[in-house]
Amino acid sequence: MVKCAWLALSLTLLSLGWGQEVCVPDENCKRPDCVCASTESYFASFDNSLTPQFVILSFDDAVTVTNNPFYLDLLNTYKNPNDCRISMTFFVSHLYNDYTMVNELHRLGSEIAVHSVTHKADVEHYWRPANYTVWQNEAVDMREMLVKYAYIPEADLKGFRAPFLEVGGNDMYQALYDSGFTYDCSWPALQYTNWYGDEPKGALFPYTLDYQSPQDCTVGRCPDALFPGMWVAPMLDLKDNRGEACAMLDACQGNYTDCADQICEDNVFEFLRRNFEYNYKGNRAPFGVFTHHSWFLLDEINESDAHTKGYLRFLQYVNSLPDVYIASMNRVLEWMKDPYPVMDLGSHPAFTCDSFDPITTCPDPNTCNYKEGLPDPGLQEVVMNVCSRPCPPKFPWLGNVDGN
Template sequence: MKWPILLLPLLVLVFAEDELPLAELCDEEQCKLPECRCSSTDIPGGLPARDTPQFVLLTFDDGVNTVNMPTYRSILYGRRNSNNCPIGVTYFVNHEYTDYTLTNELYNMGFEIALHSISHQTPQDYWRDATYDDMMREFGDQIIQMSHFGSIPRDTIKGIRIPFLQLAGNETYRMMADANLLYDCTWPTISHTDPGLWPYTLHYASIQDCQIPPCPTASVPGPWILPMIAWFDLNNTPCSMVDACFFIPDRENEEEWFKFIVGNFERHYLGNRAPFGFYVHEWFIRAYPAVQRALVRFMDLVNSLNDAYMVNAHEVIEWVQNPVPVNEYARRACRHTVPSPCRQTSCGPVRAEHTENLYYMQVCSACPNVYPWLGNPLGN
């Protein structure tokens, strides 16, 4: 009478697949923009590379606070692309130690605020094994939290990046579909770098290599994948975050760092023009002034080109959904951000129920009763 026990895993698998059907090979006749795109290195809209805008995506991870704001203000504020539109930058912000009044300032300057979880907790296995409910508490509730404390309009919060770039299989994308989140920029690729992999949806099976499993296997209509196309360091070793590259130029050598950045950029610009990501933590460019100067020189170069544009992650997805040639893109009206008011309030000490630690908070709302955390994102 052992066979019922042996069959149990199979029954669980069947029920799981009934809930989330396994993704099939992409059918290009059925998968059409703007809602669906097969995973591919083909340029959206069938455009030739010379007519395709080269998007440059600068992102920063983790908390926004008084330590990193001077860098953002000094190198990003007032910067414009060649079409005279303000540049785009995306901030993947986690909750702990974030100054929400400064997050509001970044939003009002026209930059994108995206999500990096409430807890950003260790160990990394927590994210690998996260359930749908875990991800909803971390990201779905963070939409509510960010909107409330940072006065960030909910409908502008579109994207996520999971801490440590640790995927959680299908559960992340189930959560995103239910929370009305548009894109995920967590998934690295080292196999689709030249030519690079363009953003795609999960209606069908992905061709992307799975570097930090578990990767999604189900058909989950709705969310977009914005692949983190790897850089290659001086030893040709791939790296997804700039500050994670190992064999790098001397951190005090501005000229060599500038060449290093441009060399990785040119693989995109002279290839299929898949979006080029400069994914970094602010501490790295603050700690090494020569690296920061090299980044500024690179941004100056991009802003001087009439076919390359610094944009935020949401803008990349919007273009892929409706691809137009670069000459038409250059004539588009500039992105406009409606300022969101912030009633600056200093709070604290606020007790954290999960640790008994005390926190001080800067918010755009009334102070919470307890420190906001998982299961209680507003600290009621």
């Protein structure tokens, strides 16, 4: 792995300079506990075609009666090359969340991860100056709600994404690290993509923060402390149809609306296909398609279904490729710890069909109604569907997980 080692060395020196220790694979950084930041896959020194191309579909915010049918349709329609169900990652927030639906998504093999309890819209005054305590309370309380009300095992709740991708620097990472979270997926990467600049540096694979990161910081405050064993899952920026960078589909612009339905659909499909192929025909770093379900609801506002049709065409395209797996972030990180070549990936413990049959169930769903004590004075009523009984006396919220 000399080639990989030298690549990691050059990446680290870009940001650290010669005065700090350099991450060297298989020497001072060994799998599965430590992986250096690199733009080459584990198999690049042999044959890059041995590397599976992962497509990671993630959705942010509450799971509701509005978006859950779409999620279930994706899970029940597409299968990976080993004939097992695809998996996706859901970064969940609390208000309006249907915990019984979250349980079902988990039962079908997808990953449930944490977004926050409040998801407050006040970025400037709440998230941007948030300290260690704020980040810990938001992350841990949301995790406890998912355990208590959706019956998700705590051990399965490994990941976090900051609201509005407002990365909270060392405070946020220290809070996640101390609280037992094992990865963060909030940090956009622009300079380390396969398309940015006249001579692209290449897209980053996930890595651990045993050594300081070379990743550029485009949103929020990025960490400069070390958190051994804590994974960064870079959000590789996409290049939209204007040529601008966007980490979430919601932020991508250019010829997707105000056009004939077929043209808009073609534009969405070609935008996703083009960005996918930057990686697929390049270094095969995991390709993330990160969004909110509201991106698809824009179709209804515009009396069009171009976003949905273009997105589904893209999934049909990548699903037809024999070396592409649509997988949740936690499964991709398990591969990073123990890489299998693509022809053997179907037998990897994280990708066998058996791994899609968790024991968690929600046998007796319960509906709880709240009209008082709600977090927003503008709310008149909130319905909370849960797997547990009895209903909490008051609506659960930050600092009051049990609703006491």
